[in-house]
Amino acid sequence: LFVPMTFVSKKAIHRGIPTYFARGILKEMRNPGSSFMGRTVFEAAGFVKTKFAEGDHPDMQIHTLPWSYPTPNQDADKLHLVDRRPALTVMPSLIYPKSRGELKLASADPFASPLIDPGYLTDPWDTEFLIEGIKMIREVMSHKSIAGDITENFFPGQEWADETALRRELPNRVHSIYHPVGTCRMGVDERAVVDPTLKVHGIEGLRVADASIMPSITGGNTNAPSYMIGEKAAEFIG
DSSP, rough: BBBEEEEETTOOOOOSSSHHHHHHHHHHHHHHTGGGSSSOSSOOOEEEEEOOOOOTTOEEEEEEEEEOOOSOOTSSSSSHHHHHHHHOEEEEOOOOOOOOOOOEOOSSOSSSOOEEEOOTTHHHHHHHHHHHHHHHHHHHHSSSSTTTTTEEETTTGGOOHHHHHHHHHHHGGOOSSSSSOOTBBBBSSSSSSSOOTTTBBBOOOOBSSSGGSSSSSSSSOTHHHHHHHHHHHHHHOO
């Protein structure tokens, strides 16, 4: 999960609106690689250690986005409006969640949608971590090197300055980073779905080769280990 923290900025030049994206697409079509549409909108990121870090490994990822993020979260069946003011969004991200979700079959019908409960924030530790991340970003954005460019903290604003209010609002502000894993976990125990060669236990001729076989989530983005899983699968099958 990440928490979008949006700061209205005098120096921001991008806009998170349809016309700005359309111009980017046209520019990219005329000259590939010349616009943010040909690269990424997350132009800067980092891995840092919080007070919860164990050992030398960072335990928080920071994403940045050069415009406002839709708010509140995207669970509603509608598109949220994006604030059109020039802004910078910084997202403290939980990369080692302790909460665990659940996926079940709804019926024997293979076309029926499964029952998915992501279980976000069901472990209190995840809330504590994200609150700490928010505090760290607030401290960074108050530094003299950037504070003069910030005219408003859009979220969390003054109405959530109190930590109690922030904790109450947090479930409505967190977003998935779209890196779910583990619903077909690899292993040799009774809870495992696939074996170490990616074969589904009890079914002949079926393998799974994607992020779902990871027993636990990786600290970095899941695309790189997914490439590795695909390459190993090709090796096993070949």
